[in-house]
Amino acid sequence: SVLIMWMNHHNMFNYIRKIDRRLMLLNGLLLLFVVLTVFNTSLVANHIQLPDANVAATVYAGTFFVLAIVWNGLWWYCTSGRRLLGRDVTEQQASAITRQYRVAPISYGVALLIAPFSGLASVAVILAVAGFFAITATIGE
Template sequence: MDEKDTNRLEAFSDGVFAVAITLLVLDIKFSPFKANGLPKDDALMWGEILRQGPTLFAFITSFFTIGIMWLNHHRIFKHIKRYDTTLLFLNILLLMIIVFIPVPTSLLAQYIIYPDYHTAAILYAITFLAMATCFNLIWRYASYNGRLLGKNVDMHVINRISRQYAFGPLLYLIGIAIALFNTPLSVVFSFLLAIFFAFSEISLRRNNLQTPIESDTVSK
């Protein structure tokens, strides 16, 4: 196959990521007016903003998680140069999960302040586990024996990426276990995971720059 075959797949994926990350903001709503139609004063407005704190935190957590997933998706397709039907199906499955994330995020925003109600947090954590698992399937399917990778890739880099991604599903399993007992703590854990994966991404990019890969992959 032509090494540019993944361009349409990447463009379509970028569009879905953009839609999903935009939908997250729709649950953030402020009411600037009182019941009698008069505008709220500064004190009441600050109270309104503070009441939106749980919604804002759920938004930030999901925003960073989707953003980091997009960065990782972009990175692996610097190595994946070809596709087949299986890869397309796995990628569509991943995008379905990504675009679903605003749904459990909206539900969680309403329940995050209730530690004894766990269903929303469990659904949120399960969604992230499904996302991480599907992402791993994409990478491992494409990288197995260099099946869909470019020519002359550095297998040390490929193995390093595989080792890093292996921890994702395991960590989100821990998130589900936490969600069974404490909703706010499970969201904090998901937020910390997003930060952890962000720093892992930066670290891996720095290591990749120190390890030359095929020239067309670096320049893409």
């Protein structure tokens, strides 16, 4: 999943042509949650067949949910008023990426809501989202 996030992160920055301090801070926060996915993936892998699987899945889904909120916030910041986008980026391209990114907080929110009841179902939703973003990582290139 880190590779998929890296591919999408790289793709996003193909459209961003200016950098400011706020973007750097948002990007640092985003990368913090990307790094946490390694720990949380290990947590879920070690607990998915144990009685506390739902707790591990809740932590896992919660991390992805917050990551998706930060990711969307970073993109919104860059696209708001076209503040950091390149001149060659069309409104259609920016809108397509915005629609694509909306999938994550909605899907991870669903995964978070079902995690306390079924850790396995929650992880399945997260894996489906990873599949979606693996396929769409190169949209717009």
